Amino acid sequence: ELKVEQNPLFLSMQEGKNYTIYCNYSTTSDRLYWYRQDPGKSLESLFVLLSNGAVKQEGRLMASLDTKARLSTLHITAAVHDLSATYFCAAPRRTQGGSEKLVFGKGTKLTVNP
Amino acid sequence: DSGVTQTPKHLITATGQRVTLRCSPRSGDLSVYWYQQSLDQGLQFLIQYYNGEERAKGNILERFSAQQFPDLHSELNLSSLELGDSALYFCASSVVSSVEQFFGPGTRLTVL
Numbered sequence: 001e002l003k004v005e006q007n008p009l010f011l012s013m014q015e016g017k018n019y020t021i022y023c024n025y026s027t028t029s030d031r032l033y034w035y036r037q038d039p040g041k042s043l044e045s046l047f048v049l050l051s052n053g054a055v056k057q058e059g060r061l062m063a064s065l066d067t068k069a070r071l072s073t074l075h076i077t078a079a080v081h082d083l084s085a086t087y088f089c090a091a092p093r094r095t096q097g098g099s100e101k102l103v104f105g106k107g108t109k110l111t112v113n114p
Numbered sequence: 115d116s117g118v119t120q121t122p123k124h125l126i127t128a129t130g131q132r133v134t135l136r137c138s139p140r141s142g143d144l145s146v147y148w149y150q151q152s153l154d155q156g157l158q159f160l161i162q163y164y165n166g167e168e169r170a171k172g173n174i175l176e177r178f179s180a181q182q183f184p185d186l187h188s189e190l191n192l193s194s195l196e197l198g199d200s201a202l203y204f205c206a207s208s209v210v211s212s213v214e215q216f217f218g219p220g221t222r223l224t225v226l
Contacts, residue, residue, distance in 0.1 A: 043206075
């Protein structure tokens with residue numbers, strides 16, 4: 001059964017600092033998704049990583065995927081308050097009938113303090 | 115705005131009752147997924163429909179059922195509600211299976 005683990009689950013950081021969130025998954029997957037969720041809101045797609053070695057950047061966030069290590073990282077550069085949110089990684093799992101579902105990590109709640 | 119719509123936004127009901135949550139996928143998307151987000155269980159996949167047919171089932175209780183209609187909108191029916199069913203219910207859609215899913219704003223269900 002596919003399991004997705006994120007760490008840390010809670011992250012409090014100061015503005016201007018850098019940090020990395022880690023996402024490990026237990027079985028082979030060729031794709032990995034990162035989502036952002038603000039309190040009580042929906043999931044906003046941040047990155048879709050489609051292959052081994054994929055790296056994508058958007059503003060102060062950069063995500064990478066290592067399928068051999070079954071590891072994805074979300075790196076935050078020079079954090080600002082607006083980045084405060086919960087970040088989820090998700091890996092797809094094949095289901096019977098050729099479909100797939102997303103298996104989510106527990107999320108990392110990021111708080112950026114001034 | 116992902117283009118996926120869900121109604122209602124909030125629902126407050128009592129134990130033992132039945133409710134229906136509605137989802138309209140993005141234009142052109144054939145696949146609809148339902149997820150439940152609760153504090154203790156996190157985000158869990160419930161069920162998927164593709165072009166009107168059930169394609170995959172996750173941790174969906176027998177008290178819950180869903181369907182996708184010919185116009186591709188989907189409904190999630192929750193019956194004999196219990197306090198533990200209180201959660202955020204998200205619908206997501208994609209063009210086909212195995213591609214990126216786009217999430218709706220969610221329905222917050224509170225069972226009192």
